[in-house]
Amino acid sequence: MIKLLHLADLHIGVENYGKIDPASGLHSRLVDYLDRLDEAITLGVDAGVDLVLIAGDIYKNRSPNPTHQREFARRLNRLRSAGLPVFILTGNHDISPALGRAHSVEIFDALGVEGVTVADRLRLHTLSTRSGPLQIIALPWVTRHNLLTRDELRGASFAEIEYELRRRLENFVAEAAARLDPTVPAVLAFHGSVDGATMGAERAITLGQDLVMARSVLAQPGIDYVAMGHIHKHQMLGTVPPLVYPGSIERVDFGERDEPKGCVIVELERGVARWQFHQLAARPFVSIEADVRASSDPLGLVTTLIGRHDLRQAVVRVEIQASREQVALLREEQIRARLEEFGAFVVAAVTITVERSSRRRYGAEPELMEGITPRRALEIYLHSKQPTLDPARIAAMLAAADELLQGEPA
Numbered sequence: 001m002i003k004l005l006h007l008a009d010l011h012i013g014v015e016n017y018g019k020i021d022p023a024s025g026l027h028s029r030l031v032d033y034l035d036r037l038d039e040a041i042t043l044g045v046d047a048g049v050d051l052v053l054i055a056g057d058i059y060k061n062r063s064p065n066p067t068h069q070r071e072f073a074r075r076l077n078r079l080r081s082a083g084l085p086v087f088i089l090t091g092n093h094d095i096s097p098a099l100g101r102a103h104s105v106e107i108f109d110a111l112g113v114e115g116v117t118v119a120d121r122l123r124l125h126t127l128s129t130r131s132g133p134l135q136i137i138a139l140p141w142v143t144r145h146n147l148l149t150r151d152e153l154r155g156a157s158f159a160e161i162e163y164e165l166r167r168r169l170e171n172f173v174a175e176a177a178a179r180l181d182p183t184v185p186a187v188l189a190f191h192g193s194v195d196g197a198t199m200g201a202e203r204a205i206t207l208g209q210d211l212v213m214a215r216s217v218l219a220q221p222g223i224d225y226v227a228m229g230h231i232h233k234h235q236m237l238g239t240v241p242p243l244v245y246p247g248s249i250e251r252v253d254f255g256e257r258d259e260p261k262g263c264v265i266v267e268l269e270r271g272v273a274r275w276q277f278h279q280l281a282a283r284p285f286v287s288i289e290a291d292v293r294a295s296s297d298p299l300g301l302v303t304t305l306i307g308r309h310d311l312r313q314a315v316v317r318v319e320i321q322a323s324r325e326q327v328a329l330l331r332e333e334q335i336r337a338r339l340e341e342f343g344a345f346v347v348a349a350v351t352i353t354v355e356r357s358s359r360r361r362y363g364a365e366p367e368l369m370e371g372i373t374p375r376r377a378l379e380i381y382l383h384s385k386q387p388t389l390d391p392a393r394i395a396a397m398l399a400a401a402d403e404l405l406q407g408e409p410a
Contacts (some may be wrong), residue, residue, distance in 0.1 A: 136189055196215060234260060
């Protein structure tokens with residue numbers, strides 16, 4: 001039996017909703033992602049895994065800065081020091097859009113780091129582990145210029161290019177599956193979208209256009225487990241073999257606030273795959289929505305609603321619906337202070353939306369259709385402001401308007 005740790009979408013370098021950590025000098029959100037990766041590595045080492053498979057998107061973008069590269073290299077060194085081989089599949093956030101330019105994890109391949117395999121092209125790999133050999137069909141994120149020549153692209157429509165790309169990918173998977181050794185466990189590693197998958201919030205940070213693969217293409221005979229990446233929401237799309245997205249290891253934004261984040265440990269034997277999702281301690285994201293328009297104490301109501309949530313070490317946002325009269329009672333600094341009192345790690349935003357009073361339309365009134373004097377227009381407007389303006393105030397303003405219109409001094 002071979003055990004593997006299946007990770008995906010590490011996104012090292014996402015630094016939204018955070019602050020600088022005074023202890024390390026690193027951004028707190030970078031520390032979050034590194035802590036989750038450390039947690040997953042510890043989980044795998046303690047479980048006695050034989051190999052770590054990362055199904056794409058190591059960094060936030062294609063040009064990680066030296067700090068992000070250093071921190072990932074440290075984790076890679078930890079795995080190698082534990083004697084674990086590492087298989088890295090390139091994702092859409094890893095590759096360069098320009099032909100000939102190095103991608104973000106190519107340095108590990110160029111240095112020939114022992115025990116680290118960077119799979120950036122379609123290929124069938126056979127890796128040695130302490131529990132025996134493992135076959136991995138690599139299906140990384142592919143671009144059109146990776147598989148098609150300039151002559152093939154010239155003059156072709158978008159639909160024709162997509163058809164040809166999908167055809168070649170499907171042929172590769174079928175041919176690779178046919179070449180598998182039937183006595184050795186086999187995994188298909190894929191970074192991309194599969195039909196039927198539930199998308200999370202990652203579409204906001206997706207680089208490149210998805211090419212959706214059919215589940216039947218990935219679930220070829222002879223493949224025991226399909227290790228997928230790219231979609232941040234953990235899910236399984238098939239059982240024979242299991243098609244599994246572990247999801248991302250940390251929350252990117254509020255769109256993922258209710259999604260558990262984690263990794264998967266897989267036990268493989270030829271023809272059998274048993275797997276289990278392990279949730280990681282991702283930073284909580286909390287969204288508080290309050291409609292205070294009917295309240296005589298809007299700040300008190302907001303405070304009560306804040307108290308109903310566990311905000312300890314959370315990234316928090318507050319969205320309030322209020323009337324115009326209540327805005328002065330809802331000072332943002334007071335609400336932020338309340339959130340910090342309840343343990344919020346970062347206050348992402350405090351938004352107060354003021355209800356818009358319905359406007360009366362006068363275009364259908366007969367006198368407006370026939371023409372109206374400036375004085376009459378002002379009178380209609382002032383009366384529309386009741387009860388904000390009392391009758392005495394309206395009368396005084398109309399009297400002042402009469403004097404102005406008559407050209408007499410006030």
